[in-house]
Amino acid sequence: MESPRQTGLDPAETTFVGRSREVPDVSFRAFLAGRGAPRVHWAAPDGLEVVGAGEAARLTGAGGERFSAVREAGETAFDGADAPEGPARPRFFGGAAFHDDHEPSPPWEGFPPATFVLPRIQLVRTDDATHLTVVRADGDAVAAEADLEAAAAEIDDLPAMRPVEDPPGVVASRRTTTEQEWAEGIEAAVERIEAGELRKVVLAVALAVTLEEEVVVSDTLERLRRSYPDCFRFLVQPTDEAGFFGVPPERLVRLEGDHAVTEALAGTVARGETPEEDAALADSLLGSEKLQHEQALVAEAIEEHLAPLGDVRVAEQGVRKLANVQHLHTPIEADLDGDTHVLELVDAIHPTPAVGGLPPETAERVIRETETFERGWYAAPVGWFDTDGDGEFAVGIRSAVAGGRRATLFAGNGIVADSDPEVEWEEVGLKLEPILAALDTDDED
Numbered sequence: 038m039e040s041p042r043q044t045g046l047d048p049a050e051t052t053f054v055g056r057s058r059e060v061p062d063v064s065f066r067a068f069l070a071g072r073g074a075p076r077v078h079w080a081a082p083d084g085l086e087v088v089g090a091g092e093a094a095r096l097t098g099a100g101g102e103r104f105s106a107v108r109e110a111g112e113t114a115f116d117g118a119d120a121p122e123g124p125a126r127p128r129f130f131g132g133a134a135f136h137d138d139h140e141p142s143p144p145w146e147g148f149p150p151a152t153f154v155l156p157r158i159q160l161v162r163t164d165d166a167t168h169l170t171v172v173r174a175d176g177d178a179v180a181a182e183a184d185l186e187a188a189a190a191e192i193d194d195l196p197a198m199r200p201v202e203d204p205p206g207v208v209a210s211r212r213t214t215t216e217q218e219w220a221e222g223i224e225a226a227v228e229r230i231e232a233g234e235l236r237k238v239v240l241a242v243a244l245a246v247t248l249e250e251e252v253v254v255s256d257t258l259e260r261l262r263r264s265y266p267d268c269f270r271f272l273v274q275p276t277d278e279a280g281f282f283g284v285p286p287e288r289l290v291r292l293e294g295d296h297a298v299t300e301a302l303a304g305t306v307a308r309g310e311t312p313e314e315d316a317a318l319a320d321s322l323l324g325s326e327k328l329q330h331e332q333a334l335v336a337e338a339i340e341e342h343l344a345p346l347g348d349v350r351v352a353e354q355g356v357r358k359l360a361n362v363q364h365l366h367t368p369i370e371a372d373l374d375g376d377t378h379v380l381e382l383v384d385a386i387h388p389t390p391a392v393g394g395l396p397p398e399t400a401e402r403v404i405r406e407t408e409t410f411e412r413g414w415y416a417a418p419v420g421w422f423d424t425d426g427d428g429e430f431a432v433g434i435r436s437a438v439a440g441g442r443r444a445t446l447f448a449g450n451g452i453v454a455d456s457d458p459e460v461e462w463e464e465v466g467l468k469l470e471p472i473l474a475a476l477d478t479d480d481e482d
């Protein structure tokens with residue numbers, strides 16, 4: 038196992054040099070298709086879209102200090118760097134496992150407890166331009182200029198649009214937890230809640246899927262964009278064998294300077310078939326004592342973790358509507374007192390009770406004892422940070438890890454005192470649906 042502070046980067050031997058220029062807009066999927074792993078794709082619902090390939094540097098961490106190990110290495114790595122600023126600035130992309138003692142085993146080979154890659158080539162699409170950035174770790178500015186020329190020439194040859202391949206098709210899918218095991222897990226959790234040992238725990242299922250053809254993950258992500266335009270989209274492909282991807286509706290945190298934005302998202306009902314039914318379901322969400330409790334615990338925990346760092350404002354609760362489900366949603370903002378790195382916020386907030394539970398240690402123990410699969414990077418922070426410590430992270434839910442003819446999908450529910458195993462079994466089905474549909478030929482639009 039890696040030592041907790043191992044970062045994979047020797048600052049004494051590293052001087053980053055980056056060069057960038059504006060380029061004509063091209064298909065980001067075409068860019069990814071032509072490059073080997075590692076590959077990343079990130080899109081925030083409110084603007085920034087980035088793809089990256091290759092590795093100028095990689096930071097890894099393990100154990101309870103994995104986020105601070107990565108942060109410290111990232112900070113010193115950029116001392117003396119000669120790199121562009123603004124939208125074209127270099128960024129580290131990656132994420133972490135849900136549990137800090139995670140050890141990669143199938144389907145999570147290639148996904149350590151925490152790892153971030155600084156791509157050698159990055160393309161950034163903002164509202165008004167597309168920027169190409171190349172980065173080298175050897176401080177050779179002349180070579181960086183040449184890399185930029187070469188990459189720009191390759192980009193010139195890429196198409197502006199790329200057709201989306203047919204979905205791979207689903208041959209078989211199977212939850213790795215039986216309905217009986219699920220019911221027993223929930224009943225045991227409810228007993229602990231009634232005994233006062235636990236207030237809430239999020240229990241999840243994995244859906245193991247066999248595909249007809251090999252999956253092209255970036256095409257799957259594109260199909261998901263069409264159905265879930267308001268969600269984040271991410272892909273982390275550390276190797277050509279496997280990619281972790283998803284369309285999470287939930288921002289873990291965004292930090293710009295001293296301003297942090299986060300949210301409490303929890304409590305779920307389906308969408309209605311008609312506007313009237315939809316509104317009635319939204320009312321039932323707002324009026325449900327159980328779902329309100331489930332979400333209030335999330336908002337309170339986030340507020341409590343941010344309060345020592347600055348001035349926190351909790352906005353009014355609303356309903357967040359996605360194509361298949363609706364959630365209770367409370368925006369939260371904070372003006373931070375000190376110079377804070379986004380990974381410090383990630384460390385402070387993860388796991389929120391929207392994916393873990395309360396008290397956190399007991400909930401994590403219950404998750405381990407109950408779940409019949411390895412969470413890996415599911416429900417964990419995934420995103421990027423820059424050399425100033427700004428960045429953005431989503432919660433890796435509505436997600437799957439896939440490669441070749443296999444995909445494993447994940448979905449979980451908050452369990453509180455009055456949770457009913459049958460209702461919760463159906464609800465995880467609703468949350469698994471979007472990715473399953475994007476993989477299956479029957480659901481082609």
Ligand SMILES: C=C(O[C@H]1C=CC=C(C(=O)O)[C@@H]1O)C(=O)O
Pocket residue numbers: 239241287302303304305364390391392416434435447448449450451468
């Ligand atoms: C843990 C998941 O969703 C969380 C976010 C929103 C609503 C949730 C719920 O209704 O339980 C979960 O807390 C998931 O999608 O796997």
